[in-house]
Amino acid sequence: MKVLVIDDEKPTLSMFKLFLTAYGYQVFVAQSGEEGVAVYEKERPQIVFTDLKMPGIDGIEVLKRIHLLCKAHAKSVQVIIITGHGDMDKAIEALDLDASDFISKPVAKKALDASLKRAELRIKQSSERKNFDEISFQRTDTKLRVKISGKLTSNSETTEKLGKYRNKSMLEGIESLCIIFDQNFSIKKDGISWLMAFISEIRDVGIEITMEGLSYNYIRFFQMAGLHEIATIIESNTEE
Structure with a gap:
C-alpha cells in the first residue's frame, strides 16, 4: 500500500x-x-x-x-x-x-x-461499499450503553436518536450513561458542539457519563475540546 x-x-x-x-x-x-x-x-x-x-x-x-x-x-x-x-x-x-x-x-x-x-x-x-453510520442502545438496570458508528453531525440520524434522551422521562431510573465509539467513528465541528451540549445536559441531571472505544488520537482531540471535563474518558489498550 x-x-x-x-x-x-x-x-x-x-x-x-x-x-x-x-x-x-x-x-x-x-x-x-x-x-x-x-x-x-x-x-x-x-x-x-x-x-x-x-x-x-x-x-x-x-x-x-x-x-x-x-x-x-x-x-x-x-x-x-x-x-x-x-x-x-x-x-x-x-x-x-x-x-x-x-x-x-x-x-x-x-x-x-x-x-x-x-x-x-x-x-x-x-x-466493500459498507456504510456504518448507526447507533444502538442497551439498558441494564440503571445503566444505559450507547454504541455509535460512523460520522457524527448535528443533523444525523445518530444525533436524532440519541437526542431523544434529552427528554427527562427517557432518563428515568438511569444513573450512568456509557457512550462507546466504534473504530470507524468520526465527527464534524457541529457534531462536537452537539455532543458537548448533550453530555452537559445529561450530567446536569445527575447522571454519570463515560466514553469508551475512542482511538488514541481522538482521546487527545476530545481532551483539547474539553470533553474530558464533563465526562470520564476511558482509555483502551486495544491499539497498543
Whole structure:
C-alpha cells in the first residue's frame, strides 16, 4: 500500500519514512504542499499524512486539492492531518473538510499505529461499499450503553436518536450513561458542539457519563475540546 507524507521538517519526514517502511508500506515524501499534491497526482497513494502549517499552501489547502483530484478520478483517499500545539481550530476545520483523522506532534508510535489502523479499516469499508453510520442502545438496570458508528453531525440520524434522551422521562431510573465509539467513528465541528451540549445536559441531571472505544488520537482531540471535563474518558489498550 502506498503512503505519502507531506511536511516541511526533514526530521519528521525521516521518522515517518523509517516507521512506515518498516511496516511494509511504499513510502513517498514531500517537503511542501505544492510538491505533495504533485506527488499525490502522480502516485495516487491510498493514505496521505500532511502537516497543517507549511510555507506556501498549508495542510488545509492540500486536503482540498487532494479531495478534488479524488473526485475527478473517482478515487478515495484517507488524509490524516499532522497537528501541532495550538492547532485546534485548524484541526476542526480539517474534519469539516473530511479529513480521515489527525495526529499530533511530537508524533508518538502509539498515535501513528492508531491512525494507520483506522485508515486501513476505512479503506476496507470503502472497497466493500459498507456504510456504518448507526447507533444502538442497551439498558441494564440503571445503566444505559450507547454504541455509535460512523460520522457524527448535528443533523444525523445518530444525533436524532440519541437526542431523544434529552427528554427527562427517557432518563428515568438511569444513573450512568456509557457512550462507546466504534473504530470507524468520526465527527464534524457541529457534531462536537452537539455532543458537548448533550453530555452537559445529561450530567446536569445527575447522571454519570463515560466514553469508551475512542482511538488514541481522538482521546487527545476530545481532551483539547474539553470533553474530558464533563465526562470520564476511558482509555483502551486495544491499539497498543
